[in-house]
Amino acid sequence: MELLEICKKAKETRQQTAVLSTNQKNEALYAVADRLVRQQDALIAANNTDMENGRKNGMPEGLLDRLKINESRIAQMAEGLRQIAGLEDPIGEVISMKKRPNGLVIGQKRVPLGVIGIIYESRPNVTADAFGLCFKTGNTVILRGGKDAVCSNQAIVEAIRAALKEQKLPEDAISFITDTSRETAREFMHMNEYVDVLIPRGGAGLIHTVVNNATIPVIETGTGNCHIYVDESADFDMALDIIFNAKTQRIGVCNACESLLIHEKIADAFVPLLKKRLSEKSVEIRADEKIIGILGEDEYTVPASEEDWGTEYLDYIVSAKTVASVDEAVSHINRYHTGHSDAIVTKDYASAQKFLNEVDAAAVYVNASTRFTDGFEFGFGAEIGISTQKLHARGPMGLPALTSTKYIIYGNGQIRP
Amino acid sequence: MELLEICKKAKETRQQTAVLSTNQKNEALYAVADRLVRQQDALIAANNTDMENGRKNGMPEGLLDRLKINESRIAQMAEGLRQIAGLEDPIGEVISMKKRPNGLVIGQKRVPLGVIGIIYESRPNVTADAFGLCFKTGNTVILRGGKDAVCSNQAIVEAIRAALKEQKLPEDAISFITDTSRETAREFMHMNEYVDVLIPRGGAGLIHTVVNNATIPVIETGTGNCHIYVDESADFDMALDIIFNAKTQRIGVCNACESLLIHEKIADAFVPLLKKRLSEKSVEIRADEKIIGILGEDEYTVPASEEDWGTEYLDYIVSAKTVASVDEAVSHINRYHTGHSDAIVTKDYASAQKFLNEVDAAAVYVNASTRFTDGFEFGFGAEIGISTQKLHARGPMGLPALTSTKYIIYGNGQIRP
Numbered sequence: 001m002e003l004l005e006i007c008k009k010a011k012e013t014r015q016q017t018a019v020l021s022t023n024q025k026n027e028a029l030y031a032v033a034d035r036l037v038r039q040q041d042a043l044i045a046a047n048n049t050d051m052e053n054g055r056k057n058g059m060p061e062g063l064l065d066r067l068k069i070n071e072s073r074i075a076q077m078a079e080g081l082r083q084i085a086g087l088e089d090p091i092g093e094v095i096s097m098k099k100r101p102n103g104l105v106i107g108q109k110r111v112p113l114g115v116i117g118i119i120y121e122s123r124p125n126v127t128a129d130a131f132g133l134c135f136k137t138g139n140t141v142i143l144r145g146g147k148d149a150v151c152s153n154q155a156i157v158e159a160i161r162a163a164l165k166e167q168k169l170p171e172d173a174i175s176f177i178t179d180t181s182r183e184t185a186r187e188f189m190h191m192n193e194y195v196d197v198l199i200p201r202g203g204a205g206l207i208h209t210v211v212n213n214a215t216i217p218v219i220e221t222g223t224g225n226c227h228i229y230v231d232e233s234a235d236f237d238m239a240l241d242i243i244f245n246a247k248t249q250r251i252g253v254c255n256a257c258e259s260l261l262i263h264e265k266i267a268d269a270f271v272p273l274l275k276k277r278l279s280e281k282s283v284e285i286r287a288d289e290k291i292i293g294i295l296g297e298d299e300y301t302v303p304a305s306e307e308d309w310g311t312e313y314l315d316y317i318v319s320a321k322t323v324a325s326v327d328e329a330v331s332h333i334n335r336y337h338t339g340h341s342d343a344i345v346t347k348d349y350a351s352a353q354k355f356l357n358e359v360d361a362a363a364v365y366v367n368a369s370t371r372f373t374d375g376f377e378f379g380f381g382a383e384i385g386i387s388t389q390k391l392h393a394r395g396p397m398g399l400p401a402l403t404s405t406k407y408i409i410y411g412n413g414q415i416r417p
Numbered sequence: 418m419e420l421l422e423i424c425k426k427a428k429e430t431r432q433q434t435a436v437l438s439t440n441q442k443n444e445a446l447y448a449v450a451d452r453l454v455r456q457q458d459a460l461i462a463a464n465n466t467d468m469e470n471g472r473k474n475g476m477p478e479g480l481l482d483r484l485k486i487n488e489s490r491i492a493q494m495a496e497g498l499r500q501i502a503g504l505e506d507p508i509g510e511v512i513s514m515k516k517r518p519n520g521l522v523i524g525q526k527r528v529p530l531g532v533i534g535i536i537y538e539s540r541p542n543v544t545a546d547a548f549g550l551c552f553k554t555g556n557t558v559i560l561r562g563g564k565d566a567v568c569s570n571q572a573i574v575e576a577i578r579a580a581l582k583e584q585k586l587p588e589d590a591i592s593f594i595t596d597t598s599r600e601t602a603r604e605f606m607h608m609n610e611y612v613d614v615l616i617p618r619g620g621a622g623l624i625h626t627v628v629n630n631a632t633i634p635v636i637e638t639g640t641g642n643c644h645i646y647v648d649e650s651a652d653f654d655m656a657l658d659i660i661f662n663a664k665t666q667r668i669g670v671c672n673a674c675e676s677l678l679i680h681e682k683i684a685d686a687f688v689p690l691l692k693k694r695l696s697e698k699s700v701e702i703r704a705d706e707k708i709i710g711i712l713g714e715d716e717y718t719v720p721a722s723e724e725d726w727g728t729e730y731l732d733y734i735v736s737a738k739t740v741a742s743v744d745e746a747v748s749h750i751n752r753y754h755t756g757h758s759d760a761i762v763t764k765d766y767a768s769a770q771k772f773l774n775e776v777d778a779a780a781v782y783v784n785a786s787t788r789f790t791d792g793f794e795f796g797f798g799a800e801i802g803i804s805t806q807k808l809h810a811r812g813p814m815g816l817p818a819l820t821s822t823k824y825i826i827y828g829n830g831q832i833r834p
Contacts, residue, residue, distance in 0.1 A: 015751060019774060098796070104785055106795060113807050114777070192628070196807050211609070212632050217808040220634075238830040245832035334432060356825045357436060360531070368521055368828025377833070378523060378824070379515070390530050390613050390821035391634040392809040404807035407795070408773045411785025413655040415662035416794070 006175045007194035010115045010140045013172040018112045018138045022089040028167045029085040033078035035163040040074045046155035077128040084132040087381045090400045091138045105410040110403045112138035114196035119144045121202035124152040137402040147180040189214035222388030224254035224340035225312045226370040229329040231346035232263040239345040240277045246369040248281040255373040260320040261329045284317045309336040326351045330358045341370040362395035423592045424611035427532045427557045430589040435529045435555045439506040445584045446502040450495035452580040457491045463572035494545040501549040504798045507817045508555045522827040529555035531613035536561045538619035541569040554819040564597040606631035639805030641671035641757035642729045643787040646746040648763035649680040656762040657694045663786040665698040672790040677737040678746045705738045726753040743768045747775045758787040779812035
């Protein structure tokens with residue numbers, strides 16, 4: 001189908017999906033989950049085509065693994081949809097309702113965004129997940145996946161559409177752009193008349209392309225150069241546990257710690273303990289002069305360059321710097337971080353408050369690991385992504401991030417004087 | 418000053434403005450108000466230069482009037498700033514705070530957006546107003562006004578900066594781009610590293626340009642093709658009063674009514690009364706066949722073309738169409754409106770609920786004039802504009818629309834298992 005046709009149909013359909021009852025939506029999510037499992041042979045066959053093409057084109061093993069669909073991954077997709085069915089439906093909630101002096105009663109009601117465009121890379125599970133989140137919030141979704149996964153994605157979308165049809169619900173609640181050319185992607189990013197919001201899901205390059213090319217409003221999920229500042233008053237054991245967890249529990253994620261700041265007055269005592277603890281996982285420390293002075297240089301302790309302060313390693317590497325005060329720590333963080341998650345370890349009331357107030361990030365922690373920045377850990381039951389922009393949604397996004405509001409006004413003949 | 422320099426300074430300064438106390442901000446707003454009045458001779462002199470240039474360039478009277486600054490307009494600007502000082506400060510409010518099973522206490526706190534860019538047209542009062550709203554919400558603001566008002570705007574900005582300096586507050590809380598070239602404007606729209614959000618204030622052309630060129634997130638304030646649907650069960654007097662008010666009380670505004678839909682079963686009885694009422698203000702009716710059949714054609718009653726259904730006249734003109742049901746009214750509205758404000762006049766419960774649920778607009782009314790869509794009428798005490806986009810803010814925007822949130826997390830050593 002032509003892109004324009006897809007966008008028009010999605011816009012027409014959004015009026016139908018917006019008014020579905022929670023029960024209708026949940027039953028459909030269960031039906032889709034069942035159908036994915038029932039059709040698993042067809043999904044795996046489609047995925048085999050993508051896998052073969054990937055191998056032919058020399059796709060690295062890591063990416064092939066992300067691309068792969070098997071029985072257990074299909075079961076996971078289905079389980080994800082059932083979990084979304086179990087979540088509270090945010091649509092229809094009236095956030096506030098007040099009476100004005102002229103008798104008008106003005107309420108603000110939660111409604112779907114409308115048509116959501118999702119541009120994503122190779123993992124086919126995003127197809128089912130994105131559908132579930134958008135559908136539960138009454139939106140219609142247009143998916144534009146990567147070239148590498150086009151057969152898998154198309155098969156998943158066909159199964160979802162078939163399940164919706166069976167439920168007598170509009171199939172166009174989900175549609176898929178089969179043309180994976182760049183030209184079509186750019187055209188899609190300019191469909192302001194039909195698409196209400198774009199969400200890129202993937203690496204920094206993809207997000208950058210969407211932010212720079214789209215005229216449709218974008219919800220930007222960003223990278224994380226997360227900092228931990230060890231204050232003069234910190235409990236050393238707590239600091240070591242938090243740093244070890246935030247740096248090494250999972251290295252490839254946006255809420256992993258990438259940079260350490262240490263109060264200079266405790267550096268002599270703390271830094272050797274830090275080195276010892278991080279050596280358990282062979283973490284390389286890229287350090288400032290003072291820390292190098294304490295530790296000396298070795299295979300895992302090397303001098304930092306200016307570039308290191310701004311780098312998200314996603315690896316067993318961390319930068320480390322001494323600072324003279326919590327103020328210096330805050331300034332350094334606000335200069336070099338990506339506004340994702342930053343933590344202080346301290347026993348001091350004033351330092352904790354200053355850090356919470358002045359660090360300009362989506363999530364700011366006192367005495368806890370940055371790894372908690374996550375929709376599930378925050379208790380949302382789902383996660384669309386973690387927003388590092390300030391508009392609309394900031395931090396981990398649950399279902400309400402896929403909603404808008406409208407004012408509903410009850411009158412009895414009021415006119416403006 | 419160079420654009421890049423301005424943007425860098427604004428970003429540095431946002432950390433200072435973000436942590437000002439409400440008292441500091443209010444005292445500064447009063448000081449700025451006083452200074453504008455004290456310096457009125459200088460402001461009027463600067464404005465005279467703009468006015469002379471305008472006359473030389475053949476600026477029409479209407480625009481010259483919008484450009485003009487005099488004593489009373491300066492008094493209004495000052496009064497506007499004092500009113501903003503009187504409003505509640507949204508910054509620092511903790512919207513929710515909950516304890517997780519692992520003991521983490523997670524709160525969501527209202528914080529400034531950061532650096533706000535405002536691109537606007539000729540009215541110099543926007544300069545003081547935009548500063549007041551942004552400053553009260555702890556943001557720094559970069560203004561890019563129109564070429565026609567450059568001397569006036571610069572004089573106002575200088576006065577504001579001088580007042581801030583006198584208060585020992587950072588002058589760079591407000592800055593002004595003196596270079597009014599298009600190239601600089603476009604460059605400004607790509608300063609994602611320094612500017613958190615752009616708000617265009619002006620006509621459809623300006624907004625369109627910003628939406629299509631900016632890579633910075635934009636809060637879009639749109640046009641209003643507002644509809645009123647007169648249901649079969651409507652009280653005729655109420656319908657006539659509401660339509661007369663919404664169409665004629667002020668014609669040049671985005672919440673004025675531009676299109677009428679009338680249930681076909683009441684058309685014969687209602688349409689002649691409508692014609693009579695609208696003729697009091699010589700309103701031209703562009704009508705469908707059925708209405709022309711009832712009224713006949715005359716100077717003020719002419720057949721509508723397809724284009725009329727989508728037109729915002731901002732004039733003594735209204736389009737009018739009969740419909741067979743509330744469903745048809747809702748579909749027509751969702752197809753042709755701009756998503757601003759739409760109203761139903763009805764006595765029927767089901768029609769009222771259907772209209773409220775299914776019309777996809779920022780403000781949906783039962784039995785009231787669309788003219789109430791306004792920050793002051795909604796009780797916000799201020800208005801940044803009326804958003805017709807669905808992201809971040811929708812409908813009239815008060816001070817909270819200029820804020821973001823951040824998660825603050827209190828731990829006692831939690832690490833992720």
